Amino acid sequence: MELKVLNSDPKRYGITEKKKSDIDLLTAQVIDAEAVVQQQTTVVSAITQKSIKYQGYLLDAENYRTQSLSNKNLIDQVIQNAIDLSGNSEIAFTKMTDANQNTEQVAIEVTVLINKLIYSVEIINKLSNLVIRKKSLNPLISDDLITKINAAGTDANNAVALTLIALKSIFAAQTSCLESEAATALEQKQALNLYTTLTGQKNPNETTVVLENNSIQSLLYKANSDAKIAYLESNKANDETIRQLNVATTNLNKAQVKLKSLQAALAAANAAALAS
Template sequence: METTLLNSSPKRYGITEKKKSDIDLLTSLVADAQAVVQQQTTVVSSLSQKSLKYQGYLLDAENSKTQSLSNKQLIDQVVQNALDLSANSEIAFSKMTLANENTEEVAKEVTILINKLIYSVEIINKLSNLVIRTKSLNPLISDDLITKINAAGTDANNAIALTLIALKSIFASQSLCLESEAATALEQKQALNLYLSLTGKSNSQEPLVLEDNDSAQALIYKADIEAKAAYQEANKANDETTRQLNLATVNLNRAQIELKSLQAALAAANAAALAS
C-alpha cells in the first residue's frame, strides 16, 4: 500500500507540472494573440478613417469633374453662339446691303417717273391752254374735250403727288436700311470679336491650341483636363486604400479567430487542471 502511494506521487506531480506548463504557454499565446488583435484593430480603424477621407476626396473630385465638363460644354455653346451670331449677322448685312442697293435703284426709277409725269403735266397744261384759246376762236370745239384734258392734267398732278409720297417712303425705308445695315455690321464685328476673345484665335478657321493660350475656352478646357486627371488619381488612391482596408480586415478576422481558438484551448486546459 505504501509502495503504491510512493510510486503514484511523482507521476501526479509530473502531470500537474505538464498542465501548468501547457496553461502557461497557452496564456502566453493568448496574450500574444490579443496583442495582434489589438494591433490589427488599430490598423483597421486607421484605414477605415483613411478610407472615409479618400471617399470624400473621390466624391469632391467627381463633383469637380462633372462641373468642369458642364463648364466645357457651356463655353462651347457660348463660343458657337458667338460664331453663329457673327455668321448670321454677316449674312443679314449682305442681304441688307443688297436691299439698300435695290432701294436706291427703285428710288432712281421713281425719280425718273416723276420727271416724266411733270413733263406730261406741262404738256397737258400747254395743250389745255391751246385748246381753250382755240375754242375762243372756234366755238365748235367740244367742251367735253376741254373737260377731258383738264381731267388728264388733274390725274397727272395726282399721280405726281402719289409718286412723291412713294418716293418719300422709299427714302425713309432707305434710311432704315442704312441704320440696320450699320447696326448689323457692328453686331457682326462685336460677335466676331467676342468669339475671338473667348477662343484666343486670330480667325474662326484656326484650330484651338491650349498651349500658351489664356482665353476663357482654353482655360476651361485645361481645367477639365486637370479635373479628369485629379479624379483618376483620387479614384486610384481610394481603390488602394480600399484594398489595404480589405486586407487588414482579413488579417483582423484571422487574428480574432486565432485568439478565440487559443482562448478556448486555455479555458479547456484550466478546466482540465481544476478537474484533476
C-alpha cells in the same frame, strides 16, 4: 527511532511541471495574441477612417467631374449660338445690303420718272395755254379738246403728287434699311467679338480648341480635363484604401481566431491542471 522521508512520485512531479510550463507558454502566447489583435484593431480603425475620408474625396471628385463636364457642354452650346448668330447676321446683312441697293435703284428710277412727269406737266400746261389763245382767235377749235388737255394736265399733276408720295415712302424704306443694315452689322460684330472672347480665336470656321490661351473655352476645357484626372486619381486612391482595409480586416480576423484558439487552449490547460 528512524524517521523515513516520504518523497513525491518523480514521474508525477514531472507531469505537473510540464503542465505548468505549458500553461505559462499558452499564457504568454495569449498575451502576445491579444497585443496583435489590439494592434490590428487599431490598424483597421485607422484605415476605416482613411477609407471614409477617401470616399468623401471620391464623391467630391465625381461631383466636380460632372459639373466640369456640364460647364464644358454649356460653353460649347454658347459658342455654337455665337457662331449661328454671326452666320445669320452675315446672311441678314447681305440681304439688307441688297435690299438697300435695290431701294436706291428704285429711288433713282422714281426720281427720273418724276422729272419726266414734271416735264410732261409743263408741256401740257404750255399746250393748254396755246390752245386757249388759239381758241380766242379761232372759235372753231373744239371745247372738248380744251377739256381733255386740262384733264391731262390735272392727271399729270396728280401723277406727280402720287409719285412724290411713293418717293417719300422709298426714302423712308431706305432709311429703315440703312438702320437695319447698321444694326445687323453691329450684331454680327458683337457675335464675332463674343466668339473671340469665348474661344480666343477670330475665325468661327476654326474648330480646334486652343488650350494654351486664357479664353473661357480653354479654361473650362482644361478644368474638365483636370477633373477627369482628379477623379481617376481619387478613384485609384479609394480602391487602394479599400484593398488595404480588406487586408487589415483579414489580418484582424486571423488574429482574433488565433486569440480565441489560444484562449480556449489555455482554459483547457488550466482545467486539466486543476483536475489533476
